[in-house]
Amino acid sequence: MRHAVLGTVAILLLGACVSASGATKTPAAAPAAQTPGAQAPAASATPAKVAELTGIEAFRGSWVGATQGEGDTRRAAALVVDASADGGLFLRWRSAEGSSDGQADAGDALKMRENTALFPPGKTPGAWAATLDSGARATARLAGSVLTTELTASAGGKTEVQSYRRTLTAPGKMSLRYTRTVAGKVEDTIDADFVKLP
Numbered sequence: 001m002r003h004a005v006l007g008t009v010a011i012l013l014l015g016a017c018v019s020a021s022g023a024t025k026t027p028a029a030a031p032a033a034q035t036p037g038a039q040a041p042a043a044s045a046t047p048a049k050v051a052e053l054t055g056i057e058a059f060r061g062s063w064v065g066a067t068q069g070e071g072d073t074r075r076a077a078a079l080v081v082d083a084s085a086d087g088g089l090f091l092r093w094r095s096a097e098g099s100s101d102g103q104a105d106a107g108d109a110l111k112m113r114e115n116t117a118l119f120p121p122g123k124t125p126g127a128w129a130a131t132l133d134s135g136a137r138a139t140a141r142l143a144g145s146v147l148t149t150e151l152t153a154s155a156g157g158k159t160e161v162q163s164y165r166r167t168l169t170a171p172g173k174m175s176l177r178y179t180r181t182v183a184g185k186v187e188d189t190i191d192a193d194f195v196k197l198p
Contacts, residue, residue: 053145053168056083063174065194073097087121089128089140158183172196
């Protein structure tokens, strides 16, 4: 039952996880018509395939994923990535976390988290910075098929950094490596796989 709840929560999370513009995906360009007698391009490493895995356009859209975290924790997550024509970047990610054994204890409530980052256009292409409503400093960097977002905040005199390294692994597929460090010490790591919704 708990697994079904987490799956349902992931879908519901995404339903409420839309960009500031209201769009969740840019329409895909129609494939170019092949001229008669022309050879089909090779399936691997064509410029078109490489382009599918690089640049912000490859990240734009709605993504869902789930993971088995450390210990007995399962997570379902939703992510929306959008970009403005002037070079701004919008990210919203939500997660639901619960016990993986299907047994809910009285103190084992489903935990929901959300972060939204609206980055103004940066001075350097592929680099953005903003301050979130929580006061955390957010940065984002795009390098080919990797989009890294870092949130930095101080709590109790210690600096906490949350790093989200999102890597496109194939068209419509993305891996996430989340790391949380406190005062320079790694406290949590999570690996997850995401798929892009049509």
